[in-house]
Amino acid sequence: MTQADAAGNVSVSTGVTAPDITAPPAPVAMLDASGSVVMGTGEPGATLTVRDAFGTPLGTAIVTAQGDYSVTLATPQIEPQTLSVSQADAAGNPSPATTLTAPDLTAPAAPLATVAGDGRTLTGTGEAGATVTVRDPLGRVVGQAVVAGDGTYTVPLDPAQTNGEVLGVDQRDAAGNGSPIVTAIAPDLVADTTPDAPSAAVDPDGAAVAGAANASAAIIVYDAVGTIIGTGVAGPDGSYRVALVPGRIDGETVRVTQTDADGDVSPPATAVAPDLTAPAAPTAMLDLTGSVVTGTGEPGATITIRSADTTSLGTAIVGANGAYAVTLTPAQTDGQTLAATQADAAGNVSTPIVLVAPDYTAPPCPSSRSHRTAARRRGSASRVRP
Template structure:
């Protein structure tokens, strides 16, 4: 024995050790009684109080899904992801000294974790901190017709541009505001795929953003006829519609909606005769051929409305004009379009009553409206005409002034037609005298189309 003590009355003992034992060193204890007899030896091991070495080569995976490194085999690696000092995930280091700890959710953009190694004796290492790669955000790339590529990214990053096959197109840098622009040596062809990556000073690369070059100009827009108070039409959906006058002076700008419709209202109506040129420019910067319209701010002439008995309304107006029909109280009767010759006709679903006032206005394609024309429905048949006795050489009589007198024989065959004068008198001479005994029937039809009852005479 290197050191001895006598056991006290209570049966306990304490033996000082100098130097102290550490980290699993052992001592052997033998008890010897006063007679010199010795006990069986007992071995005692000193506790392990030495902290393990910190983890080395600690790295967060590029996608942030795990942390890897090296540590004492058999030790437990704890990873603190929320900074509360307690391990959120642990693994046991394998025989080779390597470890991988999964992270869920993954770390991103410079987030950190703390890694602590704990040996089987419970001793913990000095913490080691690992940081997730801080990748730049994916850049924004504007639509392009291939002449210029541009967009935005994190300020100061390097913009690397390649085509769909990975071939380099060019490289530039985002300015202090994050804006970037690159002009290829020659315009990129329509359909070229452009991939853009942002790379920071540490060499971290963003996800790629892709666009396809659109080098095809939109179709010429459509411009509706206009009276100058509003301009409208259609164009490629989403395109910017630019309006100028015949001298190239700007009128305004608007954007076609998702259906391609666009509309612009000048601050003051454009004068009659103003030429308006319209160009559509798509998001890629391609401009369409121009479309033009000349402002028509002149109202069409007042339409004509023929006399009517209420079954049909007709008349004339500016060719292509929309004729709107209302009654005397402004209630709608109907609407119709004048044909290429200016004629129009409208048939109400039910005949209009006698005395109905019908107002008609004509509106041209530019939106100019005429002054109204009016007619009052005449649904009353004229009085039966009078036919004087006749020897067949001349037929005559009286009827409603202006009425058309239709003459037929007893079998309904036409003899002739004549119009009563302002006094109501009428006269008709057959090309050959009518034979004796011929029955002559006469009816009168007024300007509204109402026909009287018939009257008759027999040639004598």
């Protein structure tokens, strides 16, 4: 801006900065599968804020010079909540909000369940729209039904359960989240002539199951869903050992029954195989800010991110849906090589998956000494005559 007097003399120019009253656009936003991290792109330098449906801030971040951001939420959002994400520039102009819906990772409560007096149906209450599943003592499905809008359900049982069986009942919502298992006792309408359940334990190497039963009883071993995986006969002293082919070494549940000479079958005994099997490597992705690693793994496993010198940069537990998010401390923005592993509850560790961090770190300035050395070399070369 300049001014000129009546004689036409013009002043020195003075700069003027216009006010910033233009709001930035709505940011691009995505919520990771664990419901823990919002990431995306925005206006460099803007402040990004994530709010719940009531407008309460859940987390903030500054958009990087590359236009990326990552916000770790104070409380993971796992019950299909509605979130809003907005950014405000340095002048305080707020953008329109981007709307996100959180994943449904919350399991329903255990259903209520009662077996009818004739053993043909099981009734109770649960979460509307959930699927109720009933399993017999060997883990075989004997009935399913969908919970009605009023929260009630009726499951026909096939075959009817009339011998005092202990049934397992659970419900799974539309998102696939499973409730705890409750038990329901079937009526006992059959004369009690069955033998007791045998004892059972899987060998430490998972190669066989052994225990005690009635002398000469027929032994049948089942897997968790009721498939026969081994048979044998108890000795005169009642002891038995049944080989498992292949061996069970991944924490599997096995069930064992005994059958007497009259064909009466006992309730099953339950045994758990050793867990000697490492989980597969997790999937892993480092976000563009170098702050958060997200991916999938074995539910309940512990994810660890390590630097090249094996220093731990962060850990997280894989959720029931197989997703996780690890916030790194410090952020990795210099092209570092990272390794992600998962360890199951038994301590078995997977092979690592390698990640490479983004490189946003400028190299150091060259020293003046280096400039002088280079100049002397050029000067010496120019004085050399052919």
